[in-house]
Amino acid sequence: xxxxxxxxxxxxxxxxxxxxxxxxxxxxxxxxxxxxxxxxxxxxxxxxxxxxxxxxxxxxxxxxxxxxxxxxxxxx
Numbered sequence: 001x002x003x004x005x006x007x008x009x010x011x012x013x014x015x016x017x018x019x020x021x022x023x024x025x026x027x028x029x030x031x032x033x034x035x036x037x038x039x040x041x042x043x044x045x046x047x048x049x050x051x052x053x054x055x056x057x058x059x060x061x062x063x064x065x066x067x068x069x070x071x072x073x074x075x076x
Contacts, residue, residue, distance in 0.1 A: 034065035 035055065042061060043054035055062065055070065062070070 034063065034069045038062045038066045 038058075038061075039051060039055060042058040043051045046054045055066075059067065059070065
């Protein structure tokens with residue numbers, strides 16, 4: 001196997017691991033670290049259920065990672 005193929009595979013594994021860890025941070029208000037910036041950007045003046053409703057209302061504007069966390073939480 002070529003060294004470049006091995007390096008690419010290692011980079012993909014590292015990137016995937018980072019995404020998984022960023023999405024699974026329950027200390028960040030239940031949305032995880034993936035939504036922290038989006039919540040501050042779109043719903044900074046909201047708290048609790050109002051913030052959740054605001055995030056859902058702005059779903060099309062949210063980052064891909066935050067959308068994934070929101071979808072996963074909605075499915076539970």
